[in-house]
Amino acid sequence: MKMILRWFPHGDDSVPLEYIKQVPGVSGVATMLPKIPVGEVWPLEAVLEIRDTIWAAGLEMEVVESVNVHEDIKKGLPSRDRYIENYRTTIRNLGQAGVKCLCYNFMPVLDWARNDLAHRLPDGSTVLSYRDAGVRAMNPATMAQSMEKDAGGYSLPGWEPDRIPAMAADIEFYRNITHDEYWNNMKYFLDAVIPVAEESCVKMGIHPDDPPWEIFGLPKLITGIENIRRFLALHDVEANGVSLCTGSLGGNLENDLPSIAGELAAGGRLPFTHLRNVKHLSPRDFDESAHLSQCGDLDMFAIIKALYDAGFDGYIRPDHGRMIWGEVARPGYGLYDRAIGANYLLGLWEAVSKMS
Numbered sequence: 001m002k003m004i005l006r007w008f009p010h011g012d013d014s015v016p017l018e019y020i021k022q023v024p025g026v027s028g029v030a031t032m033l034p035k036i037p038v039g040e041v042w043p044l045e046a047v048l049e050i051r052d053t054i055w056a057a058g059l060e061m062e063v064v065e066s067v068n069v070h071e072d073i074k075k076g077l078p079s080r081d082r083y084i085e086n087y088r089t090t091i092r093n094l095g096q097a098g099v100k101c102l103c104y105n106f107m108p109v110l111d112w113a114r115n116d117l118a119h120r121l122p123d124g125s126t127v128l129s130y131r132d133a134g135v136r137a138m139n140p141a142t143m144a145q146s147m148e149k150d151a152g153g154y155s156l157p158g159w160e161p162d163r164i165p166a167m168a169a170d171i172e173f174y175r176n177i178t179h180d181e182y183w184n185n186m187k188y189f190l191d192a193v194i195p196v197a198e199e200s201c202v203k204m205g206i207h208p209d210d211p212p213w214e215i216f217g218l219p220k221l222i223t224g225i226e227n228i229r230r231f232l233a234l235h236d237v238e239a240n241g242v243s244l245c246t247g248s249l250g251g252n253l254e255n256d257l258p259s260i261a262g263e264l265a266a267g268g269r270l271p272f273t274h275l276r277n278v279k280h281l282s283p284r285d286f287d288e289s290a291h292l293s294q295c296g297d298l299d300m301f302a303i304i305k306a307l308y309d310a311g312f313d314g315y316i317r318p319d320h321g322r323m324i325w326g327e328v329a330r331p332g333y334g335l336y337d338r339a340i341g342a343n344y345l346l347g348l349w350e351a352v353s354k355m356s
């Protein structure tokens with residue numbers, strides 16, 4: 001198991017690599033190339049340049065996150081083949097640079113949805129929160145405006161400004177797509193990219209849908225274990241895996257996270273996990289919380305134990321942290337609370353490993 005943190009390049013992160021290096025037990029970062037438009041190739045030189053920057057700080061770059069899938073692929077349009085070819089080239093380039101895990105998602109239009117990125121908790125910290133009625137009163141454009149207001153000038157992955165104008169038309173488009181058609185579009189993509197991932201020694205890990213239920217009438221596929229099994233069966237090889245995000249799947253209290261984590265890790269289909277806790281106010285209303293079990297609804301000890309017992313040997317990153325101690329950073333991605341979270345999770349891992 002390796003503990004990593006997410007880091008955004010090109011000066012778009014308040015947290016320097018040198019500070020991440022000082023977090024005990026953290027071996028590397030998950031990064032991305034945000035300046036490359038969705039659908040275009042991540043050129044080898046650009047990937048190597050960012051890898052060298054990360055290496056110079058004494059950290060590893062074995063994981064990339066948010067190699068986003070062009071909407072035409074998800075929609076199944078004839079133009080998808082060009083974008084799929086680009087994706088295959090990107091995977092080869094990443095493999096050549098030593099990347100071992102690629103985290104992506106197949107969510108239509110939206111990457112993740114929250115209606116408040118700076119919800120204040122009684123202790124004065126702020127967190128990302130989801131209120132179902134609030135979300136349903138919005139449309140993607142108003143949600144984007146509200147997010148931008150809270151984002152402190154940082155880009156939000158999946159909510160890049162150039163994506164916003166097309167969102168309303170895209171949502172309309174998906175109203176005419178059935179779930180089976182959407183599964184077929186996903187399979188068409190996997191058929192083309194998974195063999196390249198295998199050749200390139202890159203494990204693909206799909207990120208679950210966040211929240212794990214339908215909003216704005218959009219089809220959601222990666223919402224629970226039944227659908228995850230269906231997804232894995234589309235290509236029954238290790239390179240076709242999951243980036244298990246406990247905070248995303250944990251939005252639905254019916255998802256049994258320790259059991260899902262154990263099943264995926266035991267099957268060798270779990271290259272990456274995002275560990276985050278959530279605290280529900282009702283089944284469809286929740287706040288992201290500090291990572292500790294006592295702060296949310298998820299039992300982090302049970303999740304870590306399930307991973308350990310199943311022989312998990314992938315990457316863990318503490319997902320979104322709270323904003324504390326006056327830190328000013330991209331919502332969810334400050335240093336302080338993620339560093340606390342990483343060391344809490346490492347502590348659980350050490351305890352479980354020594355008890356076993």
Ligand code: DNO
Nearest residue numbers: 065066103104105111157207
């Ligand atoms: C949210 C992140 C997601 C994730 C993408 C991967 O905070 O976990 O944006 O990186 O869904 O494609």
